[in-house]
Amino acid sequence: MSINLKNLISVLDAKWTGPDTDIFIDHISIDSRSLQNGSKTLFFALSGANNDAHLYIPELIEKGVQNFVVHHIPKNSEGKANFLVVKNTLTALQQFAGYYRDLFDFPVLGLTGSNGKTIVKEWLNFLLSPDYNIIRSPKSYNSQVGVPLSVIAINEKHNLGIFEAGISTVNEMSKLENIIKPTIGVLTNIGSAHDEGFENLEQKIKEKLLLFKKSKVIIYQKNELVDQCLRTFCEEYPIKDRVLFSWSFGDSSADVFILEKEIKNEKTIVQYQYQSDFFDLEIPFSDSASVENTISCLLVLLYFNYDFETIQNRMQMLYPVEMRLEVKNGINNCSIIDDSYSSDFQSLKIALDFLESQQKRNATKTVILSDIFQSGFSNEELYSKVAQLIADNKVNRVIGIGKTIASFAAKFPNIITFENTAEFISKFESLNFNNETILIKGARSFQFEEIVSLLEEKTHETVLEINLNSISHNLNFFKAKLNPAVKIMVMVKAFGYGNGGLEIAKLLEHHKVDYLGVAFADEGISLKNGGIKLPIMVLNPESTSFPSIIQYQLEPEIYSIKGLKAFLKIAREKNLKDFPIHIKLDTGMHRLGFEENTIDELIETLKGNTTVQVKSVLSHLATSDEMKHYDFVISQINLFEKLSSKLIAELNINPIRHILNTSGISNFPAAQYNMVRLGIGLYGVSNDPSEQKYLENVSTLKSIISQVRKIPTGDSVGYGRRFMAEKETKIATIPIGYADGIARLWGNQVGYVMIRNQKAFIVGSICMDMLMVDVSEIDCKEGDSVIIFGESPTVIEMAEALKTIPYEILTSISQRVKRVFFR
Template sequence: MANSLYTAGSIGQIISANVIIVNDVPISTLLTDSRRIANAPEALFFALSNRRDGHQFISEAYESGVRNYVVSSKPAEPLLNANYLIVPNVLIALQTLAAHHRNQFELQVIGITGSNGKTIVKEWLYQLLVAEHNIVRSPKSYNSQIGVPLSVWNITAGNDLGIFEAGISTINEMDKLEAIIKPTVGILTHIGSAHDEGFSSRQEKVLEKLKLFKNSKLLIGHYDLLLDYQKDINPDLKQFTWSRQFNQADLYVFSETTIKGNYYLRAIYNKKEIECLVPFLDQASVENAITCWAAMLALGYSPVETDTRMEHLVPVSMRLEMKTGINDCSVIDDSYNSDIQSLEIALNFLEQQNQHPKKTLILSDIFQSGLSQEALYAQVAAMLHPEKIDRFIGVGESIQHFRDQFNIAEKHFYPDTEALLKDMARLNFNDETILLKGARNFEFERISRALVQKAHETVMEINLNALLNNLNYYKSQLQPGVKIMAMVKAFSYGSGTFEVANMLQYHKVDYLSVAYIDEGVALRQGGITLPIMVLNPEITAFDKLIEYKLQPEIYSFSLLSEFTKYLQLNDIVDYPIHLKIDTGMHRLGFEPADMDMLCDLLEVNTAVRVKSIFSHFVASDAEQHDAFTLKQIRRFEKAFRQIERTLGYQTIKHIANTSAISRWKVAQFDMVRLGIGLYGIDPSVKDTNALQPIATLKTSVSQVKKIKAGETIGYNRNGSLKKDGHIATVRIGYADGYLRAFGNGVGKMLIKGKLVPTVGNIAMDMCMLDVSDVEVKEGDEVIVFNEEQRIEELAKQIGTIPYEILTNISQRVKRVYFYE
């Protein structure tokens, strides 16, 4: 991020660019996203052609102050005072620059790859090694063809150890990452099914990953896996292996037991018995911990010292959590790590939030940056644009010492977290978005507890990264130039209003659609500026519709007449409307027989301007109804052509819903309406890896009871056990959206990885589960649905559709939003 080694001209030489240099300025920051601008005067923007052509966003970056660009073609009209580095391939240029930068430093570098566990192993190694090393590491999970070069760019002269992860999705990718990372030590983590679709076999995937270590000196990995690939590994590469089965491994784990909530491991190392206590119980964490245990021993740490450090590992949260706060605030909790790279990511997420008029950052001291304290806080201050941060609160003696660096009107500084907590009442947090960003030893979770609204223990977690993955999947299915209207009606299918809409706006969907005017008003009040179509505009709320610049669906002659009268009374002309055509749904819309009369009315109507013409498929996901779907397309084409001839101008045409986007590409026209597919549900998508469920509904156990066979359970004595056992009462009922139809064994929930059935009737606020075969205690987590126990399965259990499951989740169920 911060390097003073380069200028625009010198980088042009490194990447072999044709250059247009107006002013050969220093370059310290690399950018690939026009929405995430930092240190604009010294930034170099790479116009990558990934999902969207980065050249389209150069003007946006320019408006933010960026004047240096790597592009693939000479600009027809160069921007004033802008430097251009012209290369055949912008991504290769970025990777070439990062590889050059890596070569400027002699430091030990640990390179990590695998299917799962890369980020956790990286972060735990950081915790284990930071005491004696100045470490530079990949921020969050930056491990892609773009993420790796951006990570390696952060190496400075102060670093003596780098830890970088590398992820690949297909063949011929790892050589590029190896040239950038150049690891001296390699770690191969768990190999699973992730990205299997990009390779012809599991063997091909492993061989591709092993390319990362072709010039390394030491490789650490699972003996059982490396044994199968000995002939493919450089014979000069020293290996350190671990295994739970083979005593030939350097670290042979022969005993595993649980002791007071910790995992106790015993192993043979150097022909001696050693031990390690790990503060985790789930098997994924245990395997990652064994990998770290092996790495520490391979790097020369003693078994005793390694055990001491391993015992103090803390969970890694790579996700921002957004929660509902006190006094109408939103709290973004990133209180588990604090470094310059993850701060930039968190600030970017804060910038996306528009639901409150004020934005506050609470930031602790930053450790192990590789920079001098003065340079570090000057860089932090430069990232905090006064127009984007309204209030700054610094916690820690170092950041307090450099308080004059921060050019923000309202700023407060405290020596520690305790001092801030004592002053909370005076700070008067109200109607603002608050970002908590703190190093772990500052215990910012205490601040989070004070700021977050206390709520029902049943929680629905919304994974915004999964939502973005789903959005990008559908973008990849579109013909060039086709727009997206995202359906956010019914509280975004139960997933939230402005939280989801902000993400969609930031990632440049073209339209939003809501069911009623008040939903659109709420989005406008939450800072959403996208065009919003209202499906059911109420005549009594036309004033609100106009005031908040919402665009109505017009589906009948009476509605068209009433809206026209309102516009004329208020001297409004050319107001945008959307015409609904009924091509077979027979719910709302003008029918084919209405077209002549509709065209006659539109021809003389100056109050409205038709923004779009659309219809609604009846069964676009059902093969047995394909003939009817085709008939709907033909009816729609006939209708919009007649209307456009009358209007004398082009409109946006759209009929494709979620399932039609991939099944009926001929029906994409000018725009598609993306609904439940955004939330990870689309029966027409056969690739199980294409979409990710975005929601997890979880609750907890209130009480566990011993029940004898035949004793009745719950209302009306409908429940009982066939043999002696246990029931768990959990904190969810029909008032939360877990419908009564799930009662009496119809519904099932996950506890400790096992599906357990309901017992008796579902009550308003709770229900009971048969946990006779599971060891359960009060407070244990219970999963109602997630990626394993999917919403589609719940819908089958009670004979309904996923829409009903999602939209029935009560507003009293707290939503927590995650973003990596």
């Protein structure tokens, strides 16, 4: 990309202001945190309910960024950079992407639907890549922001595009169509995702079809409603000689009719009829979703006139698609970012940004990188760009694997190369991985999963998966409820409610929250040692921890005269000045805090003191989640207002004030003050069922089947023979028990796990390290995945059955259970 900034004035309908009228840009950015921003970056300052990138423009100018698209110029920034002032920066980003798309003329596939878009896109990329230089959406970049960023990655060497488009309501698809402008449309499975954004299924289908306004061919699964919508669509948006290319399991009038489907050895054999001929196709999957997605790919290949032999050979090589970046604990205090299934230039840029956000404090940044495919550049140009990207991201060492990257090793000042993965493995012991954050980024053919296995910390087969995207979603959901100037503290105590404190803290720092809250000093020290720079409040500091709190620049909550005097004594001994403390008031919780009759003594103790600064005044609501106690909550808020106002007036201070917790944010918005404290809501749990549907599940506890056996009628399972088989029963043993945090009360057919999307009830008592389930009606085998909790059963469902709260379920998960973080 090389575009004269002046050309964009009319494209974006912008007003120009700035010192340089003749500059070329080669990079588009919306992320102020990216290390890839530079002097030739055009930064679009996007604004939304949760964030405003205009706030970071002065910082970006200091770092050398000179070109911005804004809807207003920040104070004191005019004249310091080039600004294109527009009405709406997101609209401007989309206009730019549409303009950029028009610079290229080659076939473009546009994919939409409820399910399967990303998988079909990745499989089409694999199936067509031997014959085309393909540009495709990275990961699942299919949103109003993701689509323009995907299209902007096109370069002159590409000759086929594959882009996906996702929508959640009406009036969204036309914007994406104007960016992608697909010549070939693929409609994947239409399911229930985002149903709440549409009046009915017909409206959803009609909105999705708008992606294909200019498409010469539309590929879809034939059914009555889709056919009806397509007839209306084609009348409204006519294209000469447009082809509707359909397939069906049951309608023989479809262009491709699937006559038979047979599952053998985890594979599916389908017989299909096309142009009066009959063919048998072997698909390397047995689940119906994968079969449908494969048939969508089949129709694309047929439209491209591939012969049957080529189709069969390539289809047999299809593979499960990993659509996420995973963060895993590694050997020797390393962190592993597993992106070992793709290697292209655009996804490398995304992965490097993720590497920066997950880097441990003072840890070496290492990238293990295979040859890169389908970049659209010549190898000379590609590896020059990759080397520059590595340098911009301050990567300490690169391990290149593959003949091509090895031949360009001279471009990388810090690279070790190996011809193939086997050679790397043979030299593994000599490479000395220690205290590093390691990005593993490789094309599938290099089998980098073997490298991940070598580097990964070895623990048992039960894992707690934490979805970082869901945490971001939930954070933004609650931020959207706040008034513009209200700060947000996020609670990461109790090891991030059992999910992993440091990794979540890194993500929250990436999202620029204002404060983190922990229960005890050692939790805060761990975060500081992990490189967290955000201010951290310690809510339950013990007086013995005060020296450590000061040493690590933590901020203590002070809740008693005794504690205040103890801290002041140490502060004077260390000659501190204005060290931040937080005053806790007891307004009715009666757990910790200064009561009303101690306020005068508190004021007297703090008056004239210069060693500490009251950074905030806070209290805690006892019943913000139960509206039957509404009057009590109001009385707490009123007392907080009275006591905090007295402190402010008597001490002549201007502290942050905060009283609302998660449920308080939703139920008592008038009491937001200067800050709120978000806790369990971040992790996808609400006390309000109407709110719960808008939150995303964060934690999924997974295990595997260790063994499957059949027991005869009358035999028992587990300690105490608490389960007796009334008939021949198939039992599966799962390697997770009460030592991992699963309550024994969840056993004896109270609780269940999910195996192959079916409930398997727990039989007998839960053991320390194992539990047993009835799988008589489930076709399963040893090694199959098991969901202990997640989407089903939810921690809310478990808590209700066990007469406890979701907090206890989450925080009970043992530290011996490996945490895996992914995007």
